[in-house]
Amino acid sequence: MTRASEPSRRALLAVAFAAAATGTAGTAAAATPARAAHGHAGSAPVDYRAWGSDADWRTGTGKGTQVLAAARPGLVIATPAGTAHYTDPHTGKTATWEYATWTSPVHRLAVPATEAIASWNAHTPAGTWLQVELTGTYSDGTATPWYVMGRWAAGDQDIKRTSVDGQKDGKSSIWTDTFSIDDAASGLRLASYRLRLTLYRTPGSGLTPTVWRLGAMGSDIPDRFTVPASTPRLAKELTVPRYSQEIHAGQYPEYDNGGEAWCSPTSSQMIIEYWGRKPTAQQLGWVNPAFTDPQVCHAARFTYDHQYGGCGNWPFNAAYAATYKDLQGVVTRLGSLTDLETLIAADIPAMTSQSFLKSELTGAGYGTSGHLMTVIGFTAAGDVIANDPASPGDSAVRRVYKRREWENIWLRTKRYNASGSVVSGTGGVCYLYFPASPSARQREALEAVGVR
Structure with missing residues (x-):
C-alpha cells in the first residue's frame, strides 16, 4: 500500500469503521467478546479455515469440476457446467467463457466475525481465470448475499484482475478485499460462511485453472488503541x-x-x-x-x-x-x-x-x-x-x-x-x-x- 502522507484507498474502510464506532472509540467493552481460535496464550480471536487436500475438496459440491490427483491436489474443470458472458469493466470487452463451480461446505466460525478475508492459491494459464465468492449467515439467523471477493488471473491478457465495489446489504459491505459488518457495536456478527469458486476458460480450449488452496480468515478483534506488551523470547x-x-x-x-x-x-x-x-x-x-x-x-x-x-x-x-x-x-x-x-x-x-x-x-x-x-x-x-x-x-x-x-x-x-x-x-x-x-x-x- 502507500506510505508517507499519501492517503490509502483502504482509508475508506477506516472512515466506515470510525462512523460505525460513534461514541465507542477507545472502549474495548464496545466489542463482543470472542473465543481465541488459535488455542495458545496471546493468540487473537481469529478463525482461519482452508480447503486444499483431496479430502477437503471432496467435502464440497462441484458442478463440472474434479480433483486432480497429485502430490498437491488441485481443483480443475472437468466438463463445463455451462457458458457465461463477462464484460470486463476495465476494458469494456465482452467475452464468452465456459465455467465450472465448486462450493465449500458451511464453515461455522469458532470466532463469530466482524471481518472476513478470503485468499487462494492457483495456476491460471492464458485463456483462464477464476472468481471467489462468499456467502454466510449472520448471528441473527439471516443470510448475506453472495459477495464477490475477487476476480483473478495470474496474467492480465484475458481479464483485468479486480475487486468489486458497491457490494452491501445494509448489514455488511465489501471493502476491496474485506467483508465487514457495518455496525460492529450492534453485536451482529458473521456466524458461518461458504465459499464458491468459479473456474473459467476459453470455450472449446480444454484449458483449466488449477486451484490448490482456498480459504478465509474470520476475526473479531476488539476495539483498542493499545495492546498488551509481549515478553521477548527469541533472538x-x-x-x-x-x-x-x-x-x-x-x-x-x-x-x-x-x-x-x-x-x-x-x-x-x-x-x-x-x-x-x-x-x-x-x-x-x-x-x-x-x-x-x-x-x-x-x-x-x-x-x-x-x-x-x-x-x-x-x-x-x-x-x-x-x-x-x-x-x-x-x-x-x-x-x-x-x-x-x-x-x-x-x-x-x-x-x-x-x-x-x-x-x-x-x-x-x-x-x-x-x-x-x-x-x-x-x-x-x-x-x-x-x-x-x-x-x-x-x-x-x-x-x-x-x-x-x-x-x-x-x-x-x-x-x-x-x-x-x-x-x-x-x-x-x-x-x-x-x-x-x-x-x-x-x-x-x-x-x-x-x-x-
Missing part, C-alpha cells in the same frame, strides 16, 4: 533479500503511480526470493532493462487490482506468491509478537500491515495510512528486525524498530490520524508465504498460529 534473524520500493518511484505509473506505493508487492517479492523463487528472464522481458530490481516492477504489475487502483489488495498478493512453484500464500491475522517469534523460530518470515504517525515509530522517518513491511527477526533485546521497503535504497532496507512501538502500531484497531480523527488500524493482518510441503517444524509453527 534470531533470517537472511531475506532487501528491496526498496522508493528506487522505483515514477516507474510504470499505470500501476498506482509507480514505486512510491509499491510496499506490498516489494515485500512480497522479498519473501518469494527468500524461498528461492524468482521470475525468469523471459517473464521480465517487458521491464525496461535500465531499471534496477526489475522483479519488483513485475510483482507490482501482477498484483495490481484494477478497481482498487493499487497493488495493496491482500489476497492478490498471496495469490501472486503462489504462482511460483510449490509456494503457498495466505492472509490471516496474528495475536502478538509471540506469534511472529514462533514463525521466525521455524524460519518463516512474515509480511505485516500497519499504520502510524511519524512520531509513533522511532527511526522510520515517515508516517503512513497503511504500509507493508517484512519481519525477518528479533534482536537480543526483543526489538523487531524488519525489511522496510519505504527506504531510500536497497542497502537501507534493514531496520530495527522498538518492540513496544512496533507491536502496538501493528495490532491496534483504532488510532488517531494526523488531524486528530479516530481511524482504524489493521489489527494484526499479515501475509504468510511458505512451501507447499513445509517441514515438520514449519508445519507445527503454522498450526500454532492457526494456519493449516
Whole structure:
C-alpha cells in the first residue's frame, strides 16, 4: 500500500469503521467478546479455515469440476457446467467463457466475525481465470448475499484482475478485499460462511485453472488503541533479500503511480526470493532493462487490482506468491509478537500491515495510512528486525524498530490520524508465504498460529 502522507484507498474502510464506532472509540467493552481460535496464550480471536487436500475438496459440491490427483491436489474443470458472458469493466470487452463451480461446505466460525478475508492459491494459464465468492449467515439467523471477493488471473491478457465495489446489504459491505459488518457495536456478527469458486476458460480450449488452496480468515478483534506488551523470547534473524520500493518511484505509473506505493508487492517479492523463487528472464522481458530490481516492477504489475487502483489488495498478493512453484500464500491475522517469534523460530518470515504517525515509530522517518513491511527477526533485546521497503535504497532496507512501538502500531484497531480523527488500524493482518510441503517444524509453527 502507500506510505508517507499519501492517503490509502483502504482509508475508506477506516472512515466506515470510525462512523460505525460513534461514541465507542477507545472502549474495548464496545466489542463482543470472542473465543481465541488459535488455542495458545496471546493468540487473537481469529478463525482461519482452508480447503486444499483431496479430502477437503471432496467435502464440497462441484458442478463440472474434479480433483486432480497429485502430490498437491488441485481443483480443475472437468466438463463445463455451462457458458457465461463477462464484460470486463476495465476494458469494456465482452467475452464468452465456459465455467465450472465448486462450493465449500458451511464453515461455522469458532470466532463469530466482524471481518472476513478470503485468499487462494492457483495456476491460471492464458485463456483462464477464476472468481471467489462468499456467502454466510449472520448471528441473527439471516443470510448475506453472495459477495464477490475477487476476480483473478495470474496474467492480465484475458481479464483485468479486480475487486468489486458497491457490494452491501445494509448489514455488511465489501471493502476491496474485506467483508465487514457495518455496525460492529450492534453485536451482529458473521456466524458461518461458504465459499464458491468459479473456474473459467476459453470455450472449446480444454484449458483449466488449477486451484490448490482456498480459504478465509474470520476475526473479531476488539476495539483498542493499545495492546498488551509481549515478553521477548527469541533472538534470531533470517537472511531475506532487501528491496526498496522508493528506487522505483515514477516507474510504470499505470500501476498506482509507480514505486512510491509499491510496499506490498516489494515485500512480497522479498519473501518469494527468500524461498528461492524468482521470475525468469523471459517473464521480465517487458521491464525496461535500465531499471534496477526489475522483479519488483513485475510483482507490482501482477498484483495490481484494477478497481482498487493499487497493488495493496491482500489476497492478490498471496495469490501472486503462489504462482511460483510449490509456494503457498495466505492472509490471516496474528495475536502478538509471540506469534511472529514462533514463525521466525521455524524460519518463516512474515509480511505485516500497519499504520502510524511519524512520531509513533522511532527511526522510520515517515508516517503512513497503511504500509507493508517484512519481519525477518528479533534482536537480543526483543526489538523487531524488519525489511522496510519505504527506504531510500536497497542497502537501507534493514531496520530495527522498538518492540513496544512496533507491536502496538501493528495490532491496534483504532488510532488517531494526523488531524486528530479516530481511524482504524489493521489489527494484526499479515501475509504468510511458505512451501507447499513445509517441514515438520514449519508445519507445527503454522498450526500454532492457526494456519493449516
